[in-house]
Amino acid sequence: MVLLSLSPVAATAGEADRGVAVLAYHRFDPLHGGPTTVTTLAFERQLDWLDAHGYRVVALGAAVEGLRGTGSVLGDVVAGGHAVAITVDDGHVSVYTQLYPIVRRRHVPVTLFIYPSAISHATYALTWGQLADMTLSGLVTVQSHTYWHPNFHAERAHRTAADYRAFVDDQLVRSKRVLERRLGVPVEMLAWPFGIVDADLRAAAVRAGYRAAFGYGGGPARPGVDPFAIPRLPMSDADQGAVLAARLRLGPVVRGRSAP
Structure with a gap:
């Protein structure tokens, strides 16, 4: 479960001052951080x-339109x-x-x-009631991360071409339909599990009716970015001060980093 290598090209002075940084989080804890867990104190310091x-901090849909x-x-x-836009997988x-009280x-x-x-x-997951409560606030939007978060590289390896295409289509379409039905909200954006995206997956996202999709890794998104492979910055407690400033300008060099 490894990301493709993502090495951002050094931006010119003008290019470095354009774009939007899409921040990616996973879990929150009041005391203990970790590879995919950010403490609430660190998150508030980042804000x-x-x-x-x-x-x-702008809504993700508005960021896509701006790009x-x-x-x-x-x-x-x-x-x-x-x-910057904030996303949580x-x-x-x-x-x-932990997060929602801060958001409000x-x-x-x-x-x-x-x-x-x-x-x-x-047992670790949200309930439909909690998701509905958050969406009613007008501050939280819910979008797709596929239906059950598969590793598409692994799935392709043991399926026929036709079976793999059907599997991908089901993952993208079923997630969209279930979220829209259960929450009554439009679902038009997708985050690729493990940051895996290629031409076949882009085509599947278009077929399923998505208008934008996001990877995992890289730097800020610049105008003209592939709308189905928009980069995101994985966040941790360490992203403070000068470290955060540098990442917002150029982003990290990511080689072989595991992505949840």
């Missing part, structure tokens, strides 16, 4: 730093390179117990990428 340095050169206000924010219960208090928009098979089933 404080962004605010102090002129960054604006396309549309949108009423966001175009200026994206052009100035001071926009998988649907861990800590999103509701600070009034910041967040997008959750959910794989529905776990919701109200897995």
